Amino acid sequence: MNDSALTPERILAAAEEVLRRYGPGKATVVDVAQALGVSHGSVYRHFASKVALRDAVLRGWLERVMAPLDAIATSRTAPPARLRQWLTALRDIKRNKVLGEPELFATYSALAADAREVVGEHVEHLLGQIETIVAAGVKSGDFRKVDAQATALAIFDATSRFHYPGMAHLWNTPGEDAAFAQLLDLLLAGLTPTTAPPRRRKSAS
Amino acid sequence: MNDSALTPERILAAAEEVLRRYGPGKATVVDVAQALGVSHGSVYRHFASKVALRDAVLRGWLERVMAPLDAIATSRTAPPARLRQWLTALRDIKRNKVLGEPELFATYSALAADAREVVGEHVEHLLGQIETIVAAGVKSGDFRKVDAQATALAIFDATSRFHYPGMAHLWNTPGEDAAFAQLLDLLLAGLTPTTAPPRRRKSAS
DNA sequence: TGAATGACAGATTTCAATATCTGTCATTCA
């Protein structure tokens, strides 16, 4: 069954497959070992515990699935549009997962539910991206002179209704898109400078 | 054991007590009947089902516990301060319940979790109150000319991170108060008129 | 000699037998 040496990568891939197939409640490390054609003891040479293995799978998934956000966060789009784009993308990623592959989403939500550490890092990463956009907006004059870090957190919190997995049960009710759009408008309005119109970084083409 | 006639009110009170004592997972209508010294069949004369009974208990609790909000929503405080006050009160009510009586909160959260109907009405009620305040602010010129209903929903959504029971696990982490204050600031900023300063309803005393 | 094994202890989960619960209704009670 096994082709090459037993590496963390191969274990990770097998674990992911097993988790997909059986779900987080049923997947055992014996299953993973079996899928690799090795004894379950061997798995423990590469991962300290089942929790460590699950964490690693979750980490990989989060990285893969959230990749599009990195690109948006550092794009050259004007900050207001970029923030909209980024928040919309975050929402869409989760929403599409929920609606498109509910079981898979449930699986990863379950993993996330008892992986404080990993989720914490992930959230920090996202907050950093929002902060980048906000800071860019403040610098360009598109946004008020807010504390970028604190404001990033406020934005993240304000939108959690639309991206926190525990809220997923609300994501396919009618009016959902409109509600999100309204919230975005309100937040963007809250970032707009009150007095002078923002100076543009570049003249419009 | 029983003093007077069997009324819905007495059943409700007994049901509440039983729910408090045993929790929503253990409380049975047999328990409720026993507490009243009647057969469980009698309970069904007054409530069509266990679900109806649980709904009624939840409704009563929500009404009681959210009473302070009504007063704030219709007070004469200037809309911006009033909105802050109202949202803070909503948060404090839930937060104090979670931190002060976690088991009781868990009980009512569990009831709420499968009482879409009741919760829906409750949310509508809360939205109505926010709408009242927003509309007052628009009228007084303290707020931009927003759609009061849609904006009320946006405000409710934006703050759900701080009042939705599913988020309760975050409510006693450090920095929580600051995060809430930041969010409030951002939302209020989003409501502030961009151009002229708001005209006051009354001259300051 | 370093990687893999598999037997093992203690913890956790499964499963089916048993008990309890919900909701109904023919009967009793006052």
Next chain:
DNA sequence: TGAATGACAGATATTGAAATCTGTCATTCA
């Protein structure tokens, strides 16, 4: 005669014995 009862059927929950799982480690293997 209207309110209360309690036996009942089907659904749901509990329980504890048996099975499985996690993580370790002395041993085997190449």
